[in-house]
Amino acid sequence: KAGVTQTPRYLIKTRGQQVTLSCSPISGHRSVSWYQQTPGQGLQFLFEYFSETQRNKGNFPGRFSGRQFSNSRSEMNVSTLELGDSALYLCASSPQGNGYTFGSGTRLTVV
Amino acid sequence: AQTVTQSQPEMSVQEAETVTLSCTYDTSESDYYLFWYKQPPSRQMILVIRQEAYKQQNATENRFSVNFQKAAKSFSLKISDSQLGDAAMYFCAYRRGRDDKIIFGKGTRLHILP
Numbered sequence: 001k002a003g004v005t006q007t008p009r010y011l012i013k014t015r016g017q018q019v020t021l022s023c024s025p026i027s028g029h030r031s032v033s034w035y036q037q038t039p040g041q042g043l044q045f046l047f048e049y050f051s052e053t054q055r056n057k058g059n060f061p062g063r064f065s066g067r068q069f070s071n072s073r074s075e076m077n078v079s080t081l082e083l084g085d086s087a088l089y090l091c092a093s094s095p096q097g098n099g100y101t102f103g104s105g106t107r108l109t110v111v
Numbered sequence: 112a113q114t115v116t117q118s119q120p121e122m123s124v125q126e127a128e129t130v131t132l133s134c135t136y137d138t139s140e141s142d143y144y145l146f147w148y149k150q151p152p153s154r155q156m157i158l159v160i161r162q163e164a165y166k167q168q169n170a171t172e173n174r175f176s177v178n179f180q181k182a183a184k185s186f187s188l189k190i191s192d193s194q195l196g197d198a199a200m201y202f203c204a205y206r207r208g209r210d211d212k213i214i215f216g217k218g219t220r221l222h223i224l225p
Contacts, residue, residue, distance in 0.1 A: 033212065043202065043215035056212050088154060092213075100213065102148075102156035 004103035018079040025093030032074040037088040117216035132188045134203030146204040
């Protein structure tokens with residue numbers, strides 16, 4: 001059974017650009033959550049999608065957005081990138097919202 | 112707001128010895144879930160153990176066990192017979208309900224000394 005797949009693994013972007021990260025959950029999992037991990041702030045919750053609807057949202061500015069497709073794959077988008085957006089972005093999936101399985105993350109560097 | 116505190120940024124233990132990682136949390140809820148996650152250099156967060164607050168019995172998974180003290184809001188992780196592969200960042204985490212977000216502590220980096 002394939003795990004949670006995040007693409008790309010690494011990304012370098014310039015300040016002011018936008019970026020889209022992708023997450024493919026485990027087959028059959030309908031919940032996808034996104035977390036930002038930085039050395040200073042640790043792991044912070046971005047948002048969660050369940051059956052294509054945003055169910056929970058963290059305290060991030062509107063530049064951070066996401067969506068979920070009918071096949072449960074999810075994307076998150078960050079517009080107008082800032083240096084402080086450099087982080088490891090982790091995606092987690094679960095069947096109903098418990099028992100989360102995490103992916104290996106996308107390391108985003110903003111220069 | 113719920114918070115999770117891990118007071119030990121780093122710890123070291125000799126291979127084959129036992130180590131305990133501390134975690135305290137703050138919540139006004141009576142029903143919730145607690146977790147310990149491991150993050151090795153590969154970056155993937157791996158669930159080590161979970162505990163439902165309504166269960167009195169401490170969870171155990173092979174060499175990993177917890178000491179859950181609900182009244183004290185304490186949730187420590189004990190690793191027995193430490194192995195080199197246990198070296199990682201360990202995160203204590205809390206979730207209020209099945210559909211709620213997970214709140215993580217800042218983590219404890221565990222070193223295993225050969």
